[in-house]
Amino acid sequence: MFFQHFLNALQWGSFYALIALGYTLVYGVLLLINFAHGDIFMVGAYIAFFIASFLLGSYSLQLPFAMDGNTIFVITIVITMVVTSCVGVTIERVAYRPLRKKGAGRLYVVITALMCGLVLENGNLALLGASRKSFPELIEKSIYTIGGITFTNVKILVIVTTIIVFILLETIVRKTKLGMAMRAISYDSVAVLLMGIPLDVVIVFTFILGSSMAALAGVLFVTAYPVLEPYMGAMVGWKAFIAAVVGGIGEIRGAFVGGFILGFVEIYVAAVFPSTLRDLIAFAILLLLLSLKPTGIFGIARAQKI
Amino acid sequence: MKRYLSTILYTLLSIVVIAAARFGLINPYEQIVIMFIGINIILCSSLNLINGYMGEFSCGHAGFMAVGAYVTSILNIWFFTSSPVFGGPLFSPGSAIFIFPLTLIAGGAAAALAGMLVAIPSVRTRGDYLAIITLAVNYIVKSSIENIQVIGGARGFMGMGKVVDSMTSAINLPWVMIWIFVFTATCIWILNHFVNSTYGKGIIAVRDDEIAAEIMSVNTNRMKMVAFTLSSGLAGIAGGLFAHVLGYINPGSFTIMKSTEIMVMVYLGGMGSLSGSVLSAVSFTLLMEILRPLQVYKWVLIPLLLIILMLYRPEGIMGNRELTDVFPKLRRFFPSREL
Numbered sequence: 001m002f003f004q005h006f007l008n009a010l011q012w013g014s015f016y017a018l019i020a021l022g023y024t025l026v027y028g029v030l031l032l033i034n035f036a037h038g039d040i041f042m043v044g045a046y047i048a049f050f051i052a053s054f055l056l057g058s059y060s061l062q063l064p065f066a067m068d069g070n071t072i073f074v075i076t077i078v079i080t081m082v083v084t085s086c087v088g089v090t091i092e093r094v095a096y097r098p099l100r101k102k103g104a105g106r107l108y109v110v111i112t113a114l115m116c117g118l119v120l121e122n123g124n125l126a127l128l129g130a131s132r133k134s135f136p137e138l139i140e141k142s143i144y145t146i147g148g149i150t151f152t153n154v155k156i157l158v159i160v161t162t163i164i165v166f167i168l169l170e171t172i173v174r175k176t177k178l179g180m181a182m183r184a185i186s187y188d189s190v191a192v193l194l195m196g197i198p199l200d201v202v203i204v205f206t207f208i209l210g211s212s213m214a215a216l217a218g219v220l221f222v223t224a225y226p227v228l229e230p231y232m233g234a235m236v237g238w239k240a241f242i243a244a245v246v247g248g249i250g251e252i253r254g255a256f257v258g259g260f261i262l263g264f265v266e267i268y269v270a271a272v273f274p275s276t277l278r279d280l281i282a283f284a285i286l287l288l289l290l291s292l293k294p295t296g297i298f299g300i301a302r303a304q305k306i
Numbered sequence: 307m308k309r310y311l312s313t314i315l316y317t318l319l320s321i322v323v324i325a326a327a328r329f330g331l332i333n334p335y336e337q338i339v340i341m342f343i344g345i346n347i348i349l350c351s352s353l354n355l356i357n358g359y360m361g362e363f364s365c366g367h368a369g370f371m372a373v374g375a376y377v378t379s380i381l382n383i384w385f386f387t388s389s390p391v392f393g394g395p396l397f398s399p400g401s402a403i404f405i406f407p408l409t410l411i412a413g414g415a416a417a418a419l420a421g422m423l424v425a426i427p428s429v430r431t432r433g434d435y436l437a438i439i440t441l442a443v444n445y446i447v448k449s450s451i452e453n454i455q456v457i458g459g460a461r462g463f464m465g466m467g468k469v470v471d472s473m474t475s476a477i478n479l480p481w482v483m484i485w486i487f488v489f490t491a492t493c494i495w496i497l498n499h500f501v502n503s504t505y506g507k508g509i510i511a512v513r514d515d516e517i518a519a520e521i522m523s524v525n526t527n528r529m530k531m532v533a534f535t536l537s538s539g540l541a542g543i544a545g546g547l548f549a550h551v552l553g554y555i556n557p558g559s560f561t562i563m564k565s566t567e568i569m570v571m572v573y574l575g576g577m578g579s580l581s582g583s584v585l586s587a588v589s590f591t592l593l594m595e596i597l598r599p600l601q602v603y604k605w606v607l608i609p610l611l612l613i614i615l616m617l618y619r620p621e622g623i624m625g626n627r628e629l630t631d632v633f634p635k636l637r638r639f640f641p642s643r644e645l
Contacts, residue, residue: 033434095613104620107363111573112616114566115609122605238441238562245438276460280449283442291427294435 003149005271011155011224013263014162018217019240020247020255021169022210028186028250029206030100032109036091036116038237040211043120044084044218045135045228046128051083052076052136073138077219081212088211089204091116097200117237125230135226158220165213166256173252178205186250246286248299257297262286320487327480337483339595341551344486345544346587348493350571351580352540357569358577359501360533361513362428363437366444367541367568370417372560373447374542375549378413380457382406382469382550389465391456399472406473407485410546417542418535420447425534429527444565451557462556466549482550489547493540498580500536509533510578570612575622582624 019041026034053059055072067075095112141152173179181202184192193199221236222228239262247258262282269281290296323340326332332340349367356364384392386402397405424443428436452460473481500506508529511519520526549555575586597604615622630636 027434033437095617098617099620102620104616107357107361107577108573108616108620110363111569112613114569115612115616118566118609119606119613122602122609126602126606234562242438242442245435249434276453277449279445280453283445283449287427287439287442287446290435290439294427296435 001271005267007149007151007155007159009264009267010159010260011263012267013260014158015217015221015236015259016240016243016262017162017256017259018165018213018220019236020244020259021165021252022214023241023244024247024249024252024255025182025206025210025213027244029182029203030096030109031106031186032096033113033241034210035110035113035237035241036120037210037214038233038235038240039117039120040084040088040091040233041214041218041221041237042124042230042233043087044080044211044215045222045232046124046133046218047083047087047215048076048080048219048222049133049135049228051079052138056136058136069138069140073223076138077216080219081215084215084218085208085211088207088214092204092207097203117234121230121234128230130230133228135222135228137226139223154224158224161216161220162256165216166252169209169213169252172209178202182206242283242286246289246296248296251296251298254296254298261289316491320484320491324480324484324487327483328478337480338551339591341483341486341547343588343591344483344490345548345551346568346571346591347490347584348540348544348547349568350575350587350590351494351497351583352537352544353568354572354575354577354580354583355497355501355509355533355537357572358579358583359506359513360509360530361577362530363434364440364534364537365437365562365565365569366424366440366442366447367538368560368562368564369440369444369447370421370538370541371545371548371564372451372555372557373420373538373545374410374413374417375545375555375560376413376451376457376463377416377542378409378546379463379466379549379555381409381412383463383465385409386472387465387468399469400476402469402473403476403481406469406481406550407488410485410489410543413546414539414543417545418539420542421534421538422531424538425531428530428534441562444560444562448557448560451560458556460557462554462558463549464554466555467553470550470553482547486547486551489543493543494580494584496536496540501580505529505532513578570608573622574612574615576624576626577622578626579622579624579628581629582622582627585629586623 019038022037022040023034026032026037052072055067055075057066095116096109099109099112139154139157141154143150143152173182181192181197182205184195184197185199185202189199221232240259243258243262244255245258246261247254247256249255265282265285266278270278273281293299323332327337327340349371353364353367356362382402383389385396385405386399388394420443424439427439451457457463470482501509508519508524508526509532511522511524512526512529516526519529545560548559571586571590572583574590575582575584593608594604597607600607624632
């Protein structure tokens with residue numbers, strides 16, 4: 001039973017980790033809590049739904065050739081990531097950048113982000129209605145049992161993808177020039193301009209990375225739990241944000257560790273206690289963690305110069 | 307005479323509105339809107355103390371509101387009605403008129419206590435980490451209420467209508483509305499004096515530069531504690547009133563959405579401006595009611611409006627100023643305690 005929950009927790013934590021990543025990337029560069037991020041995850045899931053339905057030929061406009069499920073799945077992931085990045089960049093371009101250029105305080109940008117999230121949520125609700133949509137099954141689910149532990153190929157796919165994404169992002173941020181620029185901006189955004197680093201380009205790149213990871217999380221999420229609703233991003237988004245902070249916001253490792261911690265806490269709490277207590281205990285544990293280490297697990301307390 | 311003009315005007319206004327409600331000149335729907343305006347003024351101005359004056363980012367105000375709402379409702383149900391959980395009424399139902407405000411204050415005190423507990427970790431953390439703590443507290447409060455079956459759990463808690471009925475049957479007046487008027491005025495009065503006191507100056511100093519404030523011998527920890535306690539206490543009172551306007555509360559009323567709504571009002575009005583908070587609470591509540599026929603589109607339109615407001619006037623309606631700064635002539639009527 002323990003290992004069964006362990007696997008479930010890994011999968012559940014993977015979603016949180018992928019979403020928390022978007023929070024952490026944007027925060028690391030802009031010091032902005034991008035509260036619209038949870039809803040970008042939702043938008044990603046919906047875009048994936050429409051693309052997958054289109055490729056499956058559910059609409060009147062059909063492709064001249066048929067594809068098998070796995071191909072559609074891969075194409076859906078790629079297109080969804082591209083389109084969702086466009087949504088994320090558009091929000092940055094329309095809402096955040098003018099405020100940044102004006103030099104408005106951080107809190108104003110945070111509120112704008114919150115409002116963007118509401119617009120996405122309720123715009124979706126208004127356009128598509130409140131009825132839930134079910135995601136078509138693209139990958140044939142096969143169930144394996146090894147030593148009493150059952151798992152599906154989807155579960156393995158989610159976990160493996162998350163680990164690959166983690167390694168990829170760590171490489172991007174640590175090894176490439178763009179990653180170096182991202183870290184430099186979070187360190188000193190004024191000096192960075194003097195060094196000839198194009199601030200806006202790096203910020204757009206950050207949003208592309210964050211949004212596409214949210215899109216990836218969205219596709220994987222609806223593949224595992226094939227129900228779409230407009231408010232699916234809100235709750236997960238807030239929780240992923242908390243996970244990012246517990247891990248130490250601004251640190252990629254932190255987002256992953258925080259996401260998995262939250263996943264594990266939620267799954268094991270639900271396994272031991274009645275599931276209605278899940279949020280209560282999960283948040284209490286996270287608060288305890290934060291009060292023990294106020295900057296998060298990987299966060300470094302920055303000394304402020306006077 | 308001029309010094310008290312604002313007080314007199316407010317009293318007259320409340321008497322006129324209450325009389326109109328008593329003699330059926332305004333219909334129940336309009337009465338509820340007026341009462342919500344009062345509640346929103348309390349919520350918005352109390353959150354402004356933390357988010358505006360102190361410059362922190364508290365996004366769990368609805369949690370404190372929930373504490374106040376539940377404590378007040380439970381006390382009232384226990385005292386004045388016979389319920390299967392608490393047994394028969396403790397006091398005669400008619401005495402609710404006098405005891406009701408006390409239960410409201412008790413609810414406020416409970417919420418203040420919760421706020422103080424939140425303020426303890428806030429001594430060590432700031433900014434985004436504090437945002438998380440308040441967010442988590444909001445979830446924890448909501449989730450704990452959902453898990454206490456005695457008070458209805460997720461189904462909600464009702465019966466406050468009976469308390470209101472017993473008050474009106476003793477003396478036929480719209481009592482809840484009266485207390486909303488009284489507590490709104492008290493809340494603004496307290497906050498106005500608080501902000502202009504040494505404590506208020508200390509809180510503004512913490513916002514501007516915490517380290518400099520500390521060097522200037524401002525006890526920053528104490529400032530945070532006091533601000534959190536006062537703000538959440540007032541939110542608790544607003545919650546108690548909210549519960550008695552509706553007669554029914556459930557944990558779903560006190561989610562992050564509610565907190566967001568209060569935050570929207572604060573930023574609409576302007577951080578660090580009491581009159582801005584009042585203005586925005588009034589206009590926001592009315593706007594919500596006017597846009598009601600739009601249904602779902604309302605919640606697309608309002609955030610869009612706010613985004614546009616942020617782009618063109620990020621400081622909100624009033625910014626950091628008070629009404630008396632914009633129209634200096636008003637200063638004759640409002641006793642200014644500055645300088």
